[in-house]
Every structure is written in structure tokens, then in C-alpha cells.
Amino acid sequence: LAAETIITNVTPVADMYVIAVNDSAIATAAATLSIPDNAILVHTAASVSYEVLQPYAAQVGVLYPLQSLRSQMPYIPKIPFLVDAPDNIVGEQIFAFATSLSGQVAYADTKTRTQLHVGAVVVSNFVNHLYHLAYEYCEKANLPWDMLQPLIHETADRLQLLPPSQLQTGPAIRKDFATIEKHHALLAAYPQLQALYQQISSSIIHTFR
Amino acid sequence: LAAETIITNVTPVADMYVIAVNDSAIATAAATLSIPDNAILVHTAASVSYEVLQPYAAQVGVLYPLQSLRSQMPYIPKIPFLVDAPDNIVGEQIFAFATSLSGQVAYADTKTRTQLHVGAVVVSNFVNHLYHLAYEYCEKANLPWDMLQPLIHETADRLQLLPPSQLQTGPAIRKDFATIEKHHALLAAYPQLQALYQQISSSIIHTFR
Structure with a gap:
């Protein structure tokens, strides 16, 4: 997995783009990216709908980690993921990706998250x-x-x-x-x-x- | 270690007698026992002084486990012990006994406990x-x-x-x-x-x- 914190360095060759920023900055970050039509754009927020991403990508969803994460920690804890998407096939792809990282993955809409x-x-x-x-x-x-x-x-x-x-x-x-x-x-x-x-x-x- | 919940079954051959009951029942339990002069009588309460035991035994002290213990649990967690006694040599004997059970033992008077x-x-x-x-x-x-x-x-x-x-x-x-x-x-x-x-x-x- 490639991680990039400088948004202009993000290259248009990935299968999935993950926006992990404050709730209020998600749309601004999404607007800055050029997402290919065959890629999936997700955010990681509990209480924000995938709808905020729909103006900026053809395939969108949510990948919410139900865990307290800090870059300073020397280990990665168990991370349950909650998945949401307007399209079932896109949802299944996000779910499969989450399953490759975690043993606890479930679908959850914005209200449940x-x-x-x-x-x-x-x-x-x-x-x-x-x-x-x-x-x-x-x-x-x-x-x-x-x-x-x-x-x-x-x-x-x-x-x-x-x-x-x-x-x-x-x-x-x-x-x-x-x-x-x-x-x-x-x-x-x-x-x-x-x-x-x-x-x-x-x-x-x-x-x- | 022998454990006995029926107080009349307690035999006068032990080196240490441990009263592990509600704070308000410690004196009543102590009064029921016949403690040999060469044995040590302790209770396990945080906020009760060893003084409550002094009418009933020559050597008294406190052995307070700073842990939440339930007999139903299938394992024994790490248990820090806090030790107190009016006599230094008795205190050292209680401390040595606690050390045989736990890696975390300290002296603490009633206020500190x-x-x-x-x-x-x-x-x-x-x-x-x-x-x-x-x-x-x-x-x-x-x-x-x-x-x-x-x-x-x-x-x-x-x-x-x-x-x-x-x-x-x-x-x-x-x-x-x-x-x-x-x-x-x-x-x-x-x-x-x-x-x-x-x-x-x-x-x-x-x-x-």
C-alpha cells in the first residue's frame, strides 16, 4: 500500500483512493484529486455519508476504522472496519479490501456508524x-x-x-x-x-x- | 495454600491466617479464631487499620490485593499487594509472602491504601x-x-x-x-x-x- 500525504503527489494509477482527514475537509480534499473512473474513492469518517464524494468520482464509498489510531504507536492494533457504498458491487470491493486487513468487517450505513x-x-x-x-x-x-x-x-x-x-x-x-x-x-x-x-x-x- | 470458608474448620497449625471478608465483618471473624502466638493474622481490606486485629493475635498486619478478583474467573490476573504491619519484622514476613505470589509488592499505611x-x-x-x-x-x-x-x-x-x-x-x-x-x-x-x-x-x- 502506498501512502501519500502531499495531495499533488497522488498518482492516477491506484484501484482505491482513501481520504483520511477531518470530516469538514473531506470535500475539499476530494475536489483536489483526479480519480479515474475505474477507481474507488472512499473516506474514513463515521458520521459523513458517501454522498459528499459523489461529485468527485464515479465509484465512491466509506471505509471507517472503529479504532483509535495514532501514528506514534509502535504497533498496529486490531481494527474493525465498517463499510458503506451506494453501489453493491463497489461495496463488495471495499469489503474485500477491508477483509484483507482485518478479521472484523461489517456493512453499516451513516446512521449506524x-x-x-x-x-x-x-x-x-x-x-x-x-x-x-x-x-x-x-x-x-x-x-x-x-x-x-x-x-x-x-x-x-x-x-x-x-x-x-x-x-x-x-x-x-x-x-x-x-x-x-x-x-x-x-x-x-x-x-x-x-x-x-x-x-x-x-x-x-x-x-x- | 489451604483455603477454608467454614471458620470452625480452621486448624491452629498455619504460619499466617488471612481474613478476607467485608470490612465490617473483620473483627467478628477475628474473634472467632484462635491464633497461635507464633502465627501472623492479616486482613485484606484497603481502608481498615491492622489495629482491628490486635485484640485477637500477637502478630497482625494487612495484605491488600489491589485487584478486582472474582472466584468465577478461569484465570488469576496480576495482583499487586500492599502490605502494612505495626511491627517491622512481621511486615517483612508478610512482604516476603506477598512477593512469593506477585512481582508488585509495596508497603502502604491505611491512608495510602x-x-x-x-x-x-x-x-x-x-x-x-x-x-x-x-x-x-x-x-x-x-x-x-x-x-x-x-x-x-x-x-x-x-x-x-x-x-x-x-x-x-x-x-x-x-x-x-x-x-x-x-x-x-x-x-x-x-x-x-x-x-x-x-x-x-x-x-x-x-x-x-
């Missing part, structure tokens, strides 16, 4: 924010963050065995209000974490009420 | 609750939960390489209010998840303001 993106935000962006607040708290309170890493991994790993409702532990599900109060007081110097401690504990109590 | 327990609640109980809300949302909206699993694992795995502040992604850190609004509207039928979407997004925006 947008809905799944919400799930991705919750289990990745929000979870990482909780990690960040805990990390910052450990740094400031001089606590060994490294000792929390096995717990972090176990919390993710055991999802392969049971649904999360059956894995919930902690003071909130036990309705151990004495511990919740003690923790709340300990977090007085960490207002962001204190607020989320209260909100998420309430949400857990509400779930198992 | 309680503070670390708050961190554990955040990175495990709260994270699992986010998984639960996302799982329930996927079930109700007929979305493939399995396609989120690689993202869940990647979010935990990459913490080994960088601190979480450098790994934050998503609409909130980009201040992509259009996407946040779109997601908020999509969650109208999921009020618990919608509330946490708003609260955690605000917390991320506040962090990177």
Missing part, C-alpha cells in the same frame, strides 16, 4: 479521561500509578468472558455509602474527579436500584 | 460502568458490541507507552461541538448515558481548556 461512534467515544475517550484523572490524582498524591495498571488491564480483559453488568464491583453497587462518603471527602482537592466520582457512583446505584 | 482504593474505583468500577452503559446501548440500538472490543483493549494497552493525557482523542478534546451535539441528540432515549456523555465531555473540555 454514527451510533457506533457514540459507543466508541464512551468506551475509549471517556474511559481514557477517567485514566487521566486517576493518573493526575496519583501524581499529586504521590501514589504509585503503576500499581493500578494490572487492574486496568483486568477490567478490560474480563469483558471477553462476561457482560459488564455481571462484572460490576465497588462501593456503589454494594451501596456502601460510608466508603463513598470517605472517598468523596478524600477528593476535596480534586474537584473534577470528585464531581465525576459522585455522578458515576449515582449512575451505578441507579442501574442496580 | 484508602487513597489508592479511590484510584482503583475510578479505573475499574467506573470504567466498567461506562462499558455497561455502552453495552446496554448497543443491545437496545441493535449495534454490534463485539466491534467495540478491540478499541476497549487498545485504550487500556497503550497506557503502557504514554500517560493518558497524551492519548486523549475524541470530539471533546477537539472541541468538536457539532459532533457532541449530534451524539447528545442520538442519546435522547438513553438518559443515564446522555447525562454522563455531557458530564465527561465537559470534564475533558475543562482539562484541555
